[in-house]
Amino acid sequence: MTENAALDFVYGMAVSPAFPEDGCCFVARTSGLFRSEDAGRTWTLGPGNLDPGAGLAVLAVAVSPAFGADRMVFAGVAGGVLRSLDRGRNWEAIPLPSPPPVVSCLAVSPDFEQDGYLFAGTMEDGVFRSPDRGRSWHSWNFGLLDLRCLALAASPGFARDETLFVTTETALYRSTNGGRAWRETGLPLEASPALSLALSPAFPTDGVLFVGTDAGTLQRSRDRGRTWGALGSGALDGSINAVLLSPEYPHKQDVLVLCDDRLWLSRDDGATWKPLEGEGISAVAAPIGLGAGAFILAGMVEGGAARIPVES
Amino acid sequence: MGALLLSRDQKSAPKPVPRVEFQPVVGLGFRRGIDALVRVIRPTLGPLPRHVALPRATSGSPEILDDGGAIARRIYQLPDLDADAGAMFLRHILWQQHEREGDGTATAAVLFQAVYDGGLAYVAAGGNAMLLRRRLEEGARLLLCELGRQVLPVEGQEAIERVALAICGDPGLANRLGEIFDIIGEYGWFEVRTGRGRDLEREYVEGVYWEGGALSWQMLADRPKARVELESPAIFISDLEFDEPEQLAPVLRAAAEAGYRALLIIASRISDRAMGLLAANRQAGKMAILAVRRPGASLHEAVDGLDDLAHLTGGRPVVSQASPELGSFAAEHFGRARIAWASKDYWGITGGRGDPRGLRAHITTLRAAYSRITGPDDRKRIRARIGKLMGGSATLWLAGATDSEVNFRKDVAERTAEAVRGALIEGALPGGGVALLACRKALADRLAAVTGADERASLRILLAAIEQPFRALVSNAGHEPAEIMAALDDAGPGFGLDVLSGRIVDMAREGVLDPASVQKAAVWRAVTGAALALTTDVLVHHKNPAKEFNP
Numbered sequence: 052m053t054e055n056a057a058l059d060f061v062y063g064m065a066v067s068p069a070f071p072e073d074g075c076c077f078v079a080r081t082s083g084l085f086r087s088e089d090a091g092r093t094w095t096l097g098p099g100n101l102d103p104g105a106g107l108a109v110l111a112v113a114v115s116p117a118f119g120a121d122r123m124v125f126a127g128v129a130g131g132v133l134r135s136l137d138r139g140r141n142w143e144a145i146p147l148p149s150p151p152p153v154v155s156c157l158a159v160s161p162d163f164e165q166d167g168y169l170f171a172g173t174m175e176d177g178v179f180r181s182p183d184r185g186r187s188w189h190s191w192n193f194g195l196l197d198l199r200c201l202a203l204a205a206s207p208g209f210a211r212d213e214t215l216f217v218t219t220e221t222a223l224y225r226s227t228n229g230g231r232a233w234r235e236t237g238l239p240l241e242a243s244p245a246l247s248l249a250l251s252p253a254f255p256t257d258g259v260l261f262v263g264t265d266a267g268t269l270q271r272s273r274d275r276g277r278t279w280g281a282l283g284s285g286a287l288d289g290s291i292n293a294v295l296l297s298p299e300y301p302h303k304q305d306v307l308v309l310c311d312d313r314l315w316l317s318r319d320d321g322a323t324w325k326p327l328e329g330e331g332i333s334a335v336a337a338p339i340g341l342g343a344g345a346f347i348l349a350g351m352v353e354g355g356a357a358r359i360p361v362e363s
Numbered sequence: 364m365g366a367l368l369l370s371r372d373q374k375s376a377p378k379p380v381p382r383v384e385f386q387p388v389v390g391l392g393f394r395r396g397i398d399a400l401v402r403v404i405r406p407t408l409g410p411l412p413r414h415v416a417l418p419r420a421t422s423g424s425p426e427i428l429d430d431g432g433a434i435a436r437r438i439y440q441l442p443d444l445d446a447d448a449g450a451m452f453l454r455h456i457l458w459q460q461h462e463r464e465g466d467g468t469a470t471a472a473v474l475f476q477a478v479y480d481g482g483l484a485y486v487a488a489g490g491n492a493m494l495l496r497r498r499l500e501e502g503a504r505l506l507l508c509e510l511g512r513q514v515l516p517v518e519g520q521e522a523i524e525r526v527a528l529a530i531c532g533d534p535g536l537a538n539r540l541g542e543i544f545d546i547i548g549e550y551g552w553f554e555v556r557t558g559r560g561r562d563l564e565r566e567y568v569e570g571v572y573w574e575g576g577a578l579s580w581q582m583l584a585d586r587p588k589a590r591v592e593l594e595s596p597a598i599f600i601s602d603l604e605f606d607e608p609e610q611l612a613p614v615l616r617a618a619a620e621a622g623y624r625a626l627l628i629i630a631s632r633i634s635d636r637a638m639g640l641l642a643a644n645r646q647a648g649k650m651a652i653l654a655v656r657r658p659g660a661s662l663h664e665a666v667d668g669l670d671d672l673a674h675l676t677g678g679r680p681v682v683s684q685a686s687p688e689l690g691s692f693a694a695e696h697f698g699r700a701r702i703a704w705a706s707k708d709y710w711g712i713t714g715g716r717g718d719p720r721g722l723r724a725h726i727t728t729l730r731a732a733y734s735r736i737t738g739p740d741d742r743k744r745i746r747a748r749i750g751k752l753m754g755g756s757a758t759l760w761l762a763g764a765t766d767s768e769v770n771f772r773k774d775v776a777e778r779t780a781e782a783v784r785g786a787l788i789e790g791a792l793p794g795g796g797v798a799l800l801a802c803r804k805a806l807a808d809r810l811a812a813v814t815g816a817d818e819r820a821s822l823r824i825l826l827a828a829i830e831q832p833f834r835a836l837v838s839n840a841g842h843e844p845a846e847i848m849a850a851l852d853d854a855g856p857g858f859g860l861d862v863l864s865g866r867i868v869d870m871a872r873e874g875v876l877d878p879a880s881v882q883k884a885a886v887w888r889a890v891t892g893a894a895l896a897l898t899t900d901v902l903v904h905h906k907n908p909a910k911e912f913n914p
């Protein structure tokens with residue numbers, strides 16, 4: 052386990068799509084955005100040109116799916132979005148329309164290289180949409196009755212289905228027109244707030260998505276959010292703060308959740324669970340999947356990051 | 364056709380005399396009137412309709428219409444008074460269809476005529492009109508059930524666009540409406556306005572807005588574009604009238620003590636003296652203040668508007684009817700929003716900070732009211748409230764070479780929008796009359812299973828009637844109905860004529876769709892209306908109908 056000296060909350064993590072080759076990953080923390088280029092072994096404060104001494108809290112981070120080519124990274128902060136065009140070495144601050152919203156989650160279009168769409172969920176002001184790689188932003192909240200966003204995710208088939216999901220304090224919403232309008236899904240009211248969500252890599256064909264709730268249930272829908280069923284009752288007992296699926300899902304039915312501050316892994320699509328080692332975890336990423344020999348990059352509640360093997 | 368069309372200024376109708384008519388005169392007279400009206404409307408059925416021109420009462424170009432409801436509305440006195448009674452009976456039904464559904468009047472007219480003709484023949488042959496009526500209504504329910512089985516959901520811009528195209532036949536307009544309703548949804552607030560350019564333009568406004576604007580020009584005078592915007596304001600929601608500056612003091616004090624930098628005051632009226640206090644605060648840089656007129660033109664609308672504002676912003680309305688004491692007004696009674704804005708004519712808010720659960724419950728209540736209420740004006744009012752609460756509105760700007768063209772296009776856009784809403788709420792049916800044709804098997808099966816004369820007659824009447832919309836549509840598109848019917852029988856269930864391409868296609872797969880709500884309402888109104896008309900035995904002409912008539 053490798054830890055950083057600084058102690059503060061980790062809100063989110065993001066890894067390069069070419070992580071096995073470039074080892075590049077990012078951690079959003081209360082004290083700022085940290086960057087590693089050696090697979091999480093050592094970390095440096097990212098926004099060096101933006102006065103890191105000011106202690107700019109970063110609440111969300113996302114990398115471009117074409118990171119290897121465009122080298123773009125985005126971070127959500129109070130008032131706007133930070134954008135880096137050089138793998139996180141230098142940053143520019145892009146304010147969102149005033150009054151300044153607090154960006155709590157980010158989603159990048161899987162077809163970002165072509166369409167340049169980027170989405171920012173905010174703590175009180177709904178979803179903002181950028182059609183030009185983060186240069187300009189506009190709010191699009193038609194149908195979004197609750198503007199307190201907790202998590203955002205885009206369909207892997209976004210280029211064709213233009214589907215996005217956003218969880219809020221009271222509901223899960225879906226957009227089928229690229230984030231211009233939102234409709235409430237069938238997620239049971241008692242399941243809200245949903246803290247995390249994950250879409251199947253085969254979402255355009257299987258329509259599967261998972262939602263982790265504050266009430267301690269993992270909910271799964273097989274029909275794009277219309278109907279839901281609870282998984283893991285009994286085993287998972289706490290807030291589901293993160294959900295990760297195997298990149299080969301549904302062929303490999305591996306599901307990882309962060310329940311309270313501990314990791315649980317299921318190899319059978321949520322039917323049975325076993326805990327992984329480690330606790331005090333607040334954010335996770337699976338840079339090389341969930342198979343045997345893989346490891347989890349974990350951000351810790353008290354700050355720092357750790358590498359946790361999937362199979363001990 | 365010209366002889367049948369009587370415009371508003373027609374003065375050649377013979378002076379009526381008091382008269383009582385009995386059967387068979389009544390039935391035959393009704394049929395003449397129904398035939399007259401349907402002959403005018405029938406050519407408008409389908410996506411390739413013919414137009415009907417109506418001279419205006421004043422000089423100018425004639426009014427061009429392709430909407431059965433509007434055409435029927437313009438016809439209100441036939442010279443033959445017996446026929447006029449039948450025409451007016453049908454006219455009322457078609458106008459109801461137009462008002463509630465926005466489309467389907469031609470289908471209803473054609474169906475009505477076929478059912479009435481068949482029923483009249485049965486009654487003339489000795490059948491009982493009252494028993495036939497009951498059986499026809501049962502048949503109508505069977506038809507609705509069969510149509511219900513065929514309903515397809517309408518989701519996404521492409522599907523909405525197809526439904527719109529089937530109604531308006533204008534690809535550009537259908538495309539815009541597809542995009543608009545995909546964004547604003549079935550209850551969304553939508554307006555059509557006259558534009559200047561050649562193209563169809565659309566504008567989306569996020570949040571809620573009302574007519575009224577700022578209460579004082581002073582608040583807009585120093586602003587570019589005469590528009591003022593407040594960020595993160597406290598919102599005082601009321602319908603009060605403020606005559607004295609002191610009356611406003613508790614509100615200003617509560618906002619200042621809570622640390623608000625901006626305040627939106629909603630009121631019925633603020634006197635110049637009271638407005639001076641607001642201006643002084645504004646000029647002193649203490650607080651940005653904006654005062655706007657309370658929503659709604661009537662008291663009823665104002666109550667609704669304040670209620671909606673309370674849910675949107677989390678504020679507590681201060682209503683004049685409750686004789687409020689502002690001395691106890693506290694900061695927690697303010698509503699909150701991300702932005703409040705006002706111009707000369709409008710004001711609005713974006714990003715209300717009300718409780719989402721309360722807002723959702725409020726919208727659910729309004730939706731229930733919407734489905735329960737039948738009055739078109741009330742329905743539109745409630746729908747507008749839901750649309751605003753859902754978070755936004757859209758305006759479509761369209762232009763034309765002449766006023767007639769602009770008005771025609773606006774009418775088409777509004778009708779299509781109405782029908783698209785229906786499709787979003789209730790789904791769509793395979794278009795081109797195919798959905799009704801698909802009901803033939805159920806009717807035939809029932810016919811084979813029953814023995815009662817009245818029921819068998821009703822089923823035969825309906826079997827013949829449900830072919831008529833398809834035949835009219837095909838004929839209007841320039842094809843021979845019998846040939847197409849034969850081709851459809853070869854093609855199998857679900858296939859129909861796509862009149863825009865001229866091909867026999869699987870209508871659902873090709874996306875040739877009609878709003879289910881429109882089709883179902885047209886069937887129900889036509890069949891039950893014709894069944895009721897068949898029971899009319901006596902017709903009393905008023906001594907002076909001109910004074911009794913309410914167009």
